[in-house]
Amino acid sequence: MGAELHATELRKRLGLTEPPFLPQIAFAALDVVYKEASLDGCLGMTLRIAGNTAVMVSNNIPEEGKKLFTSAHELGHVVIPSHSKLSSFKCSSSDLIDSSRKPLEVEANQFAAEWLMPRDIFKSRCAKLEPDFESISGLAYDFNVSLTAAAMRLVELSDHEIMMIASEKGMMKYFKASHDFPYRLDWGKVPNTPARNSVVGKPFPNEFITVASDEWFKGSQPESGEVLEYSVKLGDYDTVLTMLWVE
């Protein structure tokens, strides 16, 4: 059974149907001790001692959404049966991202995404929405996750042809495209579009703007030669999130 199925099964067993899906509800139901504490060199831990299980999450994570993702990730280590062969997990920030190379960490991340934003429930909510950042912040609020996490999940589950790119100081950091997205991102420096506004000190338009598709894609291009771009700056960080939408 995949990591997602364990999340779905537990959520159904606990009768949870409406977001937010707080991991603490599951910890209480499973008799797992949950504590937030100052942790050294990791963001979350799962410990199994003499038949008891404890989860610790760093009290030094500033965003609520990230803290929740970390505790949902630890819930994955608690619940996925094959993870019980290890008596402890110490999870650093590099374990808590999609690109982690450790299979058990990847599984815990898959579990966390499914626990916090269940496929069916999230998909039915985003089916009626355009992939703009007003919709995404509404989803982030309802599901109690970060804007980035909600945007990634939307890209994964949307029927639109969309791609999300995170960039920092004008350089692309990571991206995610919807299933079967037909165009290839021209990876590297952010093009001279609204996505660059934070670098050149201009305000963001807060809406979809039509830009030439070859600013973003290399190789084959949409027939119109255009793509819709919506870029926003993330809080206090130098990070820009860009949504590209080929209509």
Ligand SMILES: [Zn+2]
């Ligand atoms: Zn972990």
